[in-house]
Amino acid sequence: MDIYEQLESNVRGYCRSFPVTFSRARNAVLTDTDGNDYIDFLGGAGTLNYGHNNPAFKEALIDYIQSDSVTHGLDMHTEAKTAFLQAFNEHILKPRKMDYKIQFTGPTGTNAVEAALKIVRKNTGRQTVVSFTNGFHGVTQGAVAVTANSYYKNAVGMPLPGVQFMPYDGYLGDFNTLHYFEKALQDKSSGLGHPAAVIVECIQGEGGLNAASEAWLLGLQALCKRYDMLLIVDDIQAGCGRSGTFFSFEEFGLQPDVITLSKSLSGYGLPMAVVLMKEELDTWKPGEHNGTFRGNNHAFVTARKAIETYWADDSFSKSVKHKAHVLRQRLKEIQAEHGGQLKHKGRGIMQGLECADGKLANRITELAFERGLIIETSGSDGQVVKILTPLTIEEDLLLKGLDILDSCIGDVMSELVSKAS
Structure with a gap:
């Protein structure tokens, strides 16, 4: 580990929680250089929806590389890009009756958010974008402006204008926070003005697994239409099947004006990001938002394979929903075991348990790592x-990981009782 202390920046994060050197990975198992296996409940922070080294994707990528096909092509046409666009249109857009233009941005999710913010401001001629409490959208300057957490905002070291925050669904208990939002829109002295757009996550990943209700999301869409605001759904972490459907908003019938996708889009952990926008919003001039790596052909290959393998029919979606049900039931059991000291959060295979504070949650995840389970925390206090x-995790492995988590929670709760007595 000395080489990391000596050379790598202090900004490194995940390696502090999981201080070993990993050498191999397959589906939902990571192996370190000492041969120890770990069940992966982190999944590349949502980047590995189809597992580590998915064999179907690996074979397609190796064949592509060995054929001397194009690796880097800026935004030029390539066979790999053509095949991806055809697959995405055939298996994702058309079945959902979605009529969107696709913009390939720089390969990170935060770059997709930057592009989305620019295009809504360009189309409306207005500057303010409304974001929500506990929202996370990235850490580049525009994206961190619409990110709520002060830890990330303070790192910028300067004011971040052009954003107003509103309370997310459930932030004020049972009160419908859209009533407050609409009141602010109606009141010329609220300080809100007339926003260009709203950006929202249907499930707040980094914000603590807060899942907005169908009624609230549909109400937000209606509010945007009534007050001439564009609706951006950031589906970077919650998309690509994480909720049980390809998009996290599908089952609610939401029709966003702009959608951002990244993380698991490539299927293989390769960097790739896109912005989907309704055709009338595609007012970009050539090269107005660009980047050297907006044509990751290796990612196009694996993304196409992911779509064709898992989204040509509804069998994968059904399997995800089944595992999500198993996960929910087991977490509810764990919650019940501890008499209301834990709170179930999230939906799909994007669930968790809220503890009294970050110190307690961190102790649970530390102990889990010692016992062969990689799992992280989220929320304003972690x-x-x-x-x-x-x-794609095997159901028996999912249950084994949950058993480890259960044992860790039980032991940490017992420690608290012992200290209190």
């Missing part, structure tokens, strides 16, 4: 133990 396992 108080939510968060499960983002690959969607």
Whole structure:
């Protein structure tokens, strides 16, 4: 580990929680250089929905590389890009009756958010974008402006204008926060003005697994239409099947004006991001938002294979929903075991347990790592133990991981009782 202390920046994060050197990975298992196996409940923070080294994707990528096909092509046409666009249109857009243009941005999710913010401002001629409490959208300057957590905002070191925050669904208990939002829109002295757009996550991943209700999301869409605001759904972590459907908003019938996708889009952990926008919003001039790596052909290959393998019919979606049900039931059992000291959060295979504070949640995840389970926390205080396992995890391995988590929670709760007495 000395080489990391000597050379790598202090900004490194995940390696501090999981201080070993990993050498191999397959589906939902990571192996370190000492041969120890770990069940992966982190899944690349939502990047590995189809598991580590998915064999179907690996074979397609190796064949592509060995054929001397194009690796890097800026935004030029390539066979790999053509095949991806055809697959995405055939298996994702058309079945959902979605009429969107696709913009390939730089390969990170935060770059997709930057592009989305620019295009809504360009189309409306207005500057303010409304974001929500506990929202996370990235850490580049525009994306971190619409990110709520002060830890990330303070790192910028300067004011971040052009954003107003509103309370997310459930932030004020049973009160419908859209009533407050609409009141602010109506009141010329609220300080809100007339926003260009709203950006929202249907399930807040980094924000603590807060899942907005169908009624609230449909109400937000209606509010945007009434007050001439564009609706951006950030589906970077919750998309690509994580909720049980390809998009996290599908089952609610939401029709966003703009959608951002990244993380598991490539299927293989390769960097790739896109912005989907309604055709009338595609007012970009050539090269107005660009980047050297907006044509990751290796990612196009594996993304196409992921779509054709898992989204040509509804069998994968059904399997994800089944595992999500298993996960929910087991977490509810664990919650019940501890008499209301834990709170179930999230939906799909994006669920977890909220603890009293971040210190408690962190102790649980530390102990879990010692016992062969990789799992992280989220929330404003890191108080939510968060499960983002690959969607392809074998059910017996999912249950084994949950048993480990259960034992860790039980032991940490016992420690608290012992200290209190």
